[in-house]
Amino acid sequence: MIAAPHPKEAERLRTLRSYDILDTPREEDFDEIVALASELCAAPISVINLIDDTRQWFKAEVGLGARETPVATSICSHVILDDGFVEIPDTLSDPRMADNPLCTAAEGLRFYAGVQLVAPNGLPIGTLCVLDNKPGHLDPLQRKALEVLSRQVMKQLELRLALKNQAILAREADHRVKNSLQTLSSVVRLYGRNLSDPQALEAFDAVLRRIDAVAALHSELQGTDQNGQVDAKAYLDRVIALLEQSAPDNIVIDGQFDNISLRANAAAALGFVISEFIANSIKHAFTDSETGRIDIRLAQKGAELHLDCQDNGKGSRDSPDGQAVPNLGSNLMAAAASQLDGTLENGLTAAGSRLSLRF
Incomplete structure (x- = not known):
């Protein structure tokens, strides 16, 4: 039947x-x-x-x-x-x-x-x-065992459904945050056009880079099913692409990143360190006509992650003490590195600017 x-x-x-x-x-x-x-x-x-x-x-x-x-x-x-x-x-x-x-x-x-x-x-x-x-x-005990196990099956299914719904809500939130940050970035750029003070302009540029990096982070979070985890390579590729849009034609930016999963807050801090290094290199390392290159590498070495950034600009040739150019960006990079509980070294050599971050 x-x-x-x-x-x-x-x-x-x-x-x-x-x-x-x-x-x-x-x-x-x-x-x-x-x-x-x-x-x-x-x-x-x-x-x-x-x-x-x-x-x-x-x-x-x-x-x-x-x-x-x-x-x-x-x-x-x-x-x-x-x-x-x-x-x-x-x-x-x-x-x-x-x-x-x-x-x-x-x-x-x-x-x-x-x-x-x-x-x-x-x-x-x-x-x-x-x-x-x-x-x-x-017998009664076997029947009871089967009933208990059936409830465990449903609890497993309900847990998976709750996680799926949570992921959908998180993706929607990331989408809304990303759109809001992009709108905010446009407003900040409009205000920045009326500024002439160099320090104010530097601060505005730093704010814009942070906004763009976080917007890129939320774009990446939209496409991931991992709870609070980000594909570092995909995210940092987005950050590099954003920076390339504003880089002069005579400067090449090359990013090479291992396939690594990071917590969202760690990825945000890392993206900010990279964007600040590139911005500093573009601003200080090259003349308007000089062809330049900026290389960014992120690799996993055992239990530690190594970020290495370098450019082939003028470096310490105009700064014999070999120190990094002091500015707001360097202070912000140090603050971001501290969020990762990492060790940051940032300075100038005869071959150009160098930054290493171990965390």
Whole structure:
């Protein structure tokens, strides 16, 4: 007998699909549950079974060797129409299963016990069940164990759904913050056009670089599913691209970054150090006609990250003491490095400006 559709089938299917669990790879968290259910219930087969429209799909199984079967032969499609817990001691004695080829075949499924997987809205999306090729029954402790394990399955699914929704909200927040920062950057640039004082202009430029770097950070956060983590290479490539837009044609900026994941606040501090070094090099290291190059490298060395920045500008040739040009940017770089609990060295050599940051 083919099971009738659930009275709220359309809503039930929407609920099931909201979990984004169908057709996902096997996972240890769920495999352990079916293995434990099989052992506790002394049943050779155990399945986390999700009832889709035309198929039953198994998130985890032991003893079955399949990932899905047609819903037309599904025992669980009948069970989701019943009470929360269903036990069928002998499937061939149950009119719903008596003609089911999975039960009537030689070595067919003769015993079934399952607990509905019920979403918070009260709708069943599937079952956690155990099966055997011979008739049987569960004792009260086994039944209780199956019920507890079914609730653990739903807690896993609910946790994943909550994390997915949190990620969606975070991406929307990052999108809004990025747009707001881009608007703020435009306003600051408009005000900056009316300034003539060199110190004020330097401060405005530093503010703009920080705004642009943080906007780039939120753009990168929009595209990541990792909680609070940023792909450092993708983010720093964005920062370099922003700086290239305002760099003179005679200066080449080259960034080479290892594939590293960073906390968002660490990435922001790192982006600011890089943007300040490049801005200082463009401003102080080269003449208007001199061809120049700025190289930025980020590499992982064991448990430590190494940032190395250098240019081939005039360096200490005009500053014999070998010290970095004192300005607001250098102070801000030191402050950013302190946020990383890192060691910063920044100075001039005969070959140009150099910066190293270890954190």
